[in-house]
Amino acid sequence: MAVNLLPPDPARLRPVAGVELGWAEAGIRKANRKDLLVMRFAQGATVAGVFTQNRFCAAPVVVCREHLAQGAAIRVLVVNTGNANAGTGASGMADARATCVEAGRLLGVAPEAVLPFSTGVILEPLPLDRLLAGLPHAIARLATDRWGEAAETIMTTDTVPKAASRQLMLDRHAVNVTGIAKGAGMIRPDMATMLGFVATDAGISGAVLQTLTRETADRSFNRITVDGDTSTNDSFIVIASGASGAPPIVSRDDPRYAALAQGVTEVAAHLAQSIVRDGEGATKFMEIVVEQARTVEEAARVAYSIAHSPLVKTAFFASDPNLGRILAAVGKSGIDDLDAGRVQLFLNEVWVARDGGRHPAYREEDGARVMKNADIRVCVQLGRGNAATTVWTCDLSHDYVSINADYRS
Amino acid sequence: MAVNLLPPDPARLRPVAGVELGWAEAGIRKANRKDLLVMRFAQGATVAGVFTQNRFCAAPVVVCREHLAQGAAIRVLVVNTGNANAGTGASGMADARATCVEAGRLLGVAPEAVLPFSTGVILEPLPLDRLLAGLPHAIARLATDRWGEAAETIMTTDTVPKAASRQLMLDRHAVNVTGIAKGAGMIRPDMATMLGFVATDAGISGAVLQTLTRETADRSFNRITVDGDTSTNDSFIVIASGASGAPPIVSRDDPRYAALAQGVTEVAAHLAQSIVRDGEGATKFMEIVVEQARTVEEAARVAYSIAHSPLVKTAFFASDPNLGRILAAVGKSGIDDLDAGRVQLFLNEVWVARDGGRHPAYREEDGARVMKNADIRVCVQLGRGNAATTVWTCDLSHDYVSINADYRS
Numbered sequence: 001m002a003v004n005l006l007p008p009d010p011a012r013l014r015p016v017a018g019v020e021l022g023w024a025e026a027g028i029r030k031a032n033r034k035d036l037l038v039m040r041f042a043q044g045a046t047v048a049g050v051f052t053q054n055r056f057c058a059a060p061v062v063v064c065r066e067h068l069a070q071g072a073a074i075r076v077l078v079v080n081t082g083n084a085n086a087g088t089g090a091s092g093m094a095d096a097r098a099t100c101v102e103a104g105r106l107l108g109v110a111p112e113a114v115l116p117f118s119t120g121v122i123l124e125p126l127p128l129d130r131l132l133a134g135l136p137h138a139i140a141r142l143a144t145d146r147w148g149e150a151a152e153t154i155m156t157t158d159t160v161p162k163a164a165s166r167q168l169m170l171d172r173h174a175v176n177v178t179g180i181a182k183g184a185g186m187i188r189p190d191m192a193t194m195l196g197f198v199a200t201d202a203g204i205s206g207a208v209l210q211t212l213t214r215e216t217a218d219r220s221f222n223r224i225t226v227d228g229d230t231s232t233n234d235s236f237i238v239i240a241s242g243a244s245g246a247p248p249i250v251s252r253d254d255p256r257y258a259a260l261a262q263g264v265t266e267v268a269a270h271l272a273q274s275i276v277r278d279g280e281g282a283t284k285f286m287e288i289v290v291e292q293a294r295t296v297e298e299a300a301r302v303a304y305s306i307a308h309s310p311l312v313k314t315a316f317f318a319s320d321p322n323l324g325r326i327l328a329a330v331g332k333s334g335i336d337d338l339d340a341g342r343v344q345l346f347l348n349e350v351w352v353a354r355d356g357g358r359h360p361a362y363r364e365e366d367g368a369r370v371m372k373n374a375d376i377r378v379c380v381q382l383g384r385g386n387a388a389t390t391v392w393t394c395d396l397s398h399d400y401v402s403i404n405a406d407y408r409s
Numbered sequence: 410m411a412v413n414l415l416p417p418d419p420a421r422l423r424p425v426a427g428v429e430l431g432w433a434e435a436g437i438r439k440a441n442r443k444d445l446l447v448m449r450f451a452q453g454a455t456v457a458g459v460f461t462q463n464r465f466c467a468a469p470v471v472v473c474r475e476h477l478a479q480g481a482a483i484r485v486l487v488v489n490t491g492n493a494n495a496g497t498g499a500s501g502m503a504d505a506r507a508t509c510v511e512a513g514r515l516l517g518v519a520p521e522a523v524l525p526f527s528t529g530v531i532l533e534p535l536p537l538d539r540l541l542a543g544l545p546h547a548i549a550r551l552a553t554d555r556w557g558e559a560a561e562t563i564m565t566t567d568t569v570p571k572a573a574s575r576q577l578m579l580d581r582h583a584v585n586v587t588g589i590a591k592g593a594g595m596i597r598p599d600m601a602t603m604l605g606f607v608a609t610d611a612g613i614s615g616a617v618l619q620t621l622t623r624e625t626a627d628r629s630f631n632r633i634t635v636d637g638d639t640s641t642n643d644s645f646i647v648i649a650s651g652a653s654g655a656p657p658i659v660s661r662d663d664p665r666y667a668a669l670a671q672g673v674t675e676v677a678a679h680l681a682q683s684i685v686r687d688g689e690g691a692t693k694f695m696e697i698v699v700e701q702a703r704t705v706e707e708a709a710r711v712a713y714s715i716a717h718s719p720l721v722k723t724a725f726f727a728s729d730p731n732l733g734r735i736l737a738a739v740g741k742s743g744i745d746d747l748d749a750g751r752v753q754l755f756l757n758e759v760w761v762a763r764d765g766g767r768h769p770a771y772r773e774e775d776g777a778r779v780m781k782n783a784d785i786r787v788c789v790q791l792g793r794g795n796a797a798t799t800v801w802t803c804d805l806s807h808d809y810v811s812i813n814a815d816y817r818s
Contacts, residue, residue, distance in 0.1 A: 055747040056740030056765070087733045089750075089766020122733020123767050186720055186737065227719040229734075230741035310636040310719070310805075311595055311813055318814030324496045324531025325638075328595065331465025332639035338464040356465070357498025358532050396719075401807050404720055405727030 003285040003374050003394065005277035008163040010148030014176040017201040018042035018241025022141035023153040026134025028127055029082030029120060034153040036131060038138040039077040039197065040107060045241040046206045047074035048213040049115070052194070052234035058086035059096040060116040061233060067100075071206075072112040077237065078103045078135070079195065081156050081182075085118040085126040086232040095126040102132050106139055117195055119156055119182065119233050151180040154195055157403055158184045160278050164270040168263040170256040173246030175202040177263045181271035185280040185404060187226035188308075189217075189272075194231040196221055198267050202260050203242030205250040212261050213238045220268035223300075224392045226279035227400070228308040238264060276392045281399030284316045287377045287392055294385035298335060302380060303391040305333035313396035316376065321367030323352050330380055342383030348376065412694040412783050412803065414686035417572040419557030423585040426610040427451035427650025431550035432562040435543025437536055438491030438529060443562035445540065446488040447547040448606065449516060454650040455615045456483035457622040458524070461603070461643035467495035468505040469525040470642060476509075480615075481521040486646065487512050487544070488604065490565050490591075494527040494535040495641035504535040511541050515548055526604055528565055528591065528642050560589040563604055566812055567593045569687050573679040577672040579665040582655030584611040586672045590680035594689040594813060596635035597717075598626075598643050605630055605645040607676050611669055612651030613658040620661055621670050622647045629677035632709075633801045635688035636809070637717040647673060685801045690808030693725045696786045696801055703794035707744060711789060712800035714742035722805030725785065730776025732761050739789055751792030757785065 019041055026036040041047065049068060051061045067074065078099055085092045100114035118126065151161035165178040179198030186194070204212065217236050242248055249257055277285050288306050293299035306312055309329040315322040326345060331338070345353035348370045352362050370376060428450055435445040450456065458477060460470050476483065487508055494501045509523035527535065560570035574587040588607030595603070613621065626645050651657055658666055686694050697715050702708035715721055718738040724731040735754060740747070754762035757779045761771050779785060 054737060054740040055742075055744065056736045056749045056752075084733070087736045087762060087766055089764065092766065121731065122737060123731075123762070124733070125767070186734075188741075229718050229720050229737065232733075232737045232740060309638050310809070311638050314810055314813035317810065320814065322530070322532075324493070324533070324641075325595075327465045327496045328463060328531060328638065328641050331463040331641060332597075333464075335464065340465045343465075353496060353532070355498070357496055357501070358534075396810060398807050398810050400719070401723050401726065401805060401810060404723035405729065 002160045002278040003282050005160050005274055007160050008148060008151065012165060013147040013163050014165045014167060014178050015144035016176050016178050016199040016241060018045055018243030019199045019239060020142040020144050021146040021150040022138040022143065023149055024134035024137035026130050028080050028130055034149065035081045036134040036138050037079040037150050037153040038135065038142065040142055041075050041239055042241050042243050045239055046204055046209045047237060047239050048206065048210040049235060049237040050213055050217050052231055054230050054232045056087060056232050058084050058118055058233045059088055059092035060085055060118045061235060062093065063096045063100065064115045064235065067112050067115055070112055072110060074115055075109045075113040076103050076107055077115050077117065079117040079154055080131055081119050081154055083118055083120040083124060083126050084122045084233050087123040088125060092126060095128045098128060099131060103135055106135055117235055119194055122232060147178050147180060154180065154182040156182060157280055158182050158278055162271050162274040164267045166263045166267055168259060170202060170246045170259060173244055175200055175244045175246055177267050179267045179271055181275060183275040184278050185226055186229045186231040187224065187275060187279065188228045188230045189221045189224065189234050194234040196236040196268065196271055198264055199239040199241065200264065201241045201244035202246050203248030204240040205248060208249055208252055209238060209240055211252055212264060215261060216265045216268045219265050220272040223390060224272045224276050225304060225307050226276060226394060273392050276394050279394035280403045281397040282394035283397050284395040285375045286316060286394065287390060289377065289379045289390050290382065291379065291388040292381045292383050292385060293387040296387045296389050299387050299389040302330055302333045302382065303389055305329045306378065307391050307393035310396055316395040317397045319371040321364060321371050323347065323367060326378065327353060344381040346379040411569045411687040412691050414569050414683055416569050417557060417560065421574060422556040422572050423574045423576060423587050424553035425585050425587050425608040425650060427454055427652030428608045428648060429551040429553050430555040430559040431547040431552065432558055433543035433546035435539050437489050437539055443558065444490045445543040445547050446559050446562040447544065447551065448486040449551055450484050450648055451650050451652050454648055455613055455618045456646060456648050457615065457619040458644060458646040459623055459626050461640055463639050463641045465496060465641050467493050467527055467642045468497055468501035469494055469527045470644060471502065472505045472509065473524045473644065476521050476524055479521055481519065483524055484518045484522040485512050485516055486524050486526060488526040488563055489540055490528050490563055492527055492529040492533060492535050493531045493642050496532040497534060501535060504537045507537060508540060512544055515544055526644055528603055531641060556587055556589060563589065563591040565591060566689055567591050567687050571680050571683040573676045575672045575676055577668060579611060579655045579668060582653055584609055584653045584655055586676050588676045588680055590684060592684040593687050594635055595638045595640040596633065596684060596688065597637045597639045598630045598633065603640040603643040605677065605680055607673055608648040608650065609673065610650045610653035611655050613649040617658055617661055618647060618649055621673060624670060625674045625677045628674050629681040632799060633681045633685050634713060634716050635685060635803060682801050685803050688803035689812045690806040691803035692806050693804040694784045695725060695803065696799060698786065698788040698799050699791065700788065700797040701790045701792050701794060702796040705796045705798050708796050708798040709800065711739055711742045711791065712798060714738045715787065716800050716802035719805055725804040726806045728780040730773060730780050732756065732776060735787065736762060753790040755788040
């Protein structure tokens with residue numbers, strides 16, 4: 001069902017020196033599927049992350065924040081699917097900590113050097129015994145060429161694994177950027193998505209990497225939505241192993257920063273858009289561009305109002321150019337002094353509404369022709385300023401309802 | 410498909426002295442269905458209204474606001490279905506005004522004494538000729554005992570007409586309160602719903618009636634949501650004909666004000682809940698109660714975050730007690746300093762989450778048992794204060810998608 005999205009070719013996912021991956025079938029929720037991932041980083045790697053703003057954040061998110069705040073060098077990630085370890089109270093916290101202790105023991109690092117991640121059903125106890133029993137199997141498989149298998153391991157309702165890879169030159173040093181992500185529902189990241197991991201063998205100081213991670217998130221994972229439901233477990237992690245031998249970047253003013261940030265953003269945006277293309281039940285991919293806003297925040301508010309409207313999303317599912325619903329979504333976005341008479345609406349190249357009303361030259365068949373595509377661009381001009389933003393989303397189909405009505409069965 | 414909602418018994422809808430209703434089959438969108446309603450009020454009646462906050466409000470909403478602001482005595486309402494006259498620019502405004510001119514001419518009142526209302530598809534020109542041609546037929550039917558037919562006339566995707574009636578005593582005067590409403594999708598009223606009309610033969614001054622109308626809306630139509638999409642055409646109108654002979658209420662301090670306000674609110678809340686019970690594709694009716702908030706606004710934000718979550722709504726559709734989704738919706742509601750560890754969650758009488766985590770005594774079968782009901786009460790306690798509010802909503806089903814993917818065909 002994914003919209004114009006093919007599984008990644010594992011042969012095109014570049015290994016990142018200093019980053020190993022291994023998986024296990026731990027049986028967290030279902031037997032005989034990859035559901036536990038371990039990532040290990042070379043000594044000297046820097047790691048930065050951004051996490052969900054949901055106040056019911058999961059226990060592993062709390063532990064990740066603690067470990068990163070302590071400033072310990074992060075050497076290991078442990079990721080399970082099948083259970084979110086969210087809404088699990090004190091025992092959930094204990095389970096997340098126990099995961100770090102055991103992974104640290106097996107790999108010879110401190111518990112604080114381990115970050116735990118969980119994704120799956122909320123409000124159910126984590127089956128800790130099965131998770132811990134799976135760790136040695138995942139560790140036994142650690143290797144640098146398992147990015148494709150890692151992408152499979154972290155899938156839940158995803159129908160296609162998500163991975164992307166780039167090579168770029170920092171001065172004369174070739175460095176690799178490779179990442180994986182998962183997510184198809186409960187997707188409206190607010191800081192990051194559930195879950196994205198991007199690694200590079202470039203070197204970069206911890207503080208500068210944190211800046212790069214935030215800037216990257218704001219141009220990729222923080223601009224997608226499937227259903228407006230910000231997850232309890234969103235996490236986006238960037239790892240810089242430094243193993244390429246390129247001299248480390250220690251300042252945002254280093255001219256190589258922009259080059260690396262662009263490479264990481266390309267990988268992250270590809271992963272983020274892949275999540276939308278594989279959104280639960282998606283049959284259409286929509287790029288929502290809002291221009292001529294006073295501020296980027298205002299543009300984003302309008303874009304999300306469109307992207308979250310069930311009426312807009314079902315119209316796209318039906319390929320029905322019932323485009324007044326887009327204007328209604330603009331009007332309810334909460335901009336009190338919006339002048340509807342200055343609003344323009346375009347669907348791909350078709351000018352649908354001029355100055356707030358149906359364009360005299362607009363013909364239903366033009367709208368219908370665009371709506372037949374699987375990839376559609378909606379552009380709204382507000383006539384208020386020069387700020388703009390873009391949000392990516394998908395339609396709302398019968399399969400979204402089926403998937404979420406059946407998710408646990 | 411409506412949830413525990415039967416059509417009103419026309420014999421139990423009390424006529425309101427001084428208020429006549431008549432309908433026609435004008436063929437606005439489809440032939441052979443009631444789609445045009447005229448209401449006429451006795452001289453001396455007072456009328457107050459609240460309207461959508463959507464900035465793309467429809468042309469008739471603009472005209473209603475103008476006529477009410479001019480202070481002219483309102484004598485006539487004209488309501489069409491099949492076309493919203495929204496996103497129609499200058500010609501839409503001209504069509505709304507022409508409707509008032511013609512209705513005024515036929516009934517011998519000024520155009521400013523007429524309020525126009527439209528509901529249906531957005532961004533398409535109003536078929537004014539057919540509407541005007543239908544007016545004499547509707548006027549020929551004007552009578553006080555047509556509330557049931559009027560409720561049918563204003564239906565769009567509604568499956569059940571919505572009407573309610575009460576009789577109450579103001580001192581020794583019996584007065585009647587009867588109302589009708591429509592709406593099933595694009596329902597997240599922000600001031601009022603699309604469309605509600607409540608009439609009483611009590612007398613009340615215009616200024617006090619406006620207060621009563623707003624207070625009533627805030628306890629009825631402004632507390633329901635189907636899909637979070639605030640309509641372009643929401644309108645809630647209260648008419649007080651004064652024809653009961655009860656001395657008019659001219660002050661909010663009059664002890665009869667509270668009695669009348671309660672009667673009107675009961676009718677309005679019944680209508681508002683009827684809209685949710687007949688929400689597009691609804692199979693469940695949920696009452697979302699949020700308590701222990703710092704302010705009513707904060708409680709409402711949390712309640713709407715739950716009520717709008719597609720994941721919560723699909724879980725209810727599936728009768729699946731996947732109740733962590735409710736906690737996730739609480740957590741993403743935007744209360745930055747929410748302490749998840751103080752949050753309690755109840756489903757009817759079942760204590761599901763205690764202090765932010767699964768209650769030790771909670772059993773999945775208890776949740777599953779409650780979820781089987783068609784009427785379910787969700788109660789969230791935030792542990793932050795004493796404010797509370799209640800929001801009514803419905804689930805998200807396959808039929809919602811079908812109805813909105815097929816709406817125009």
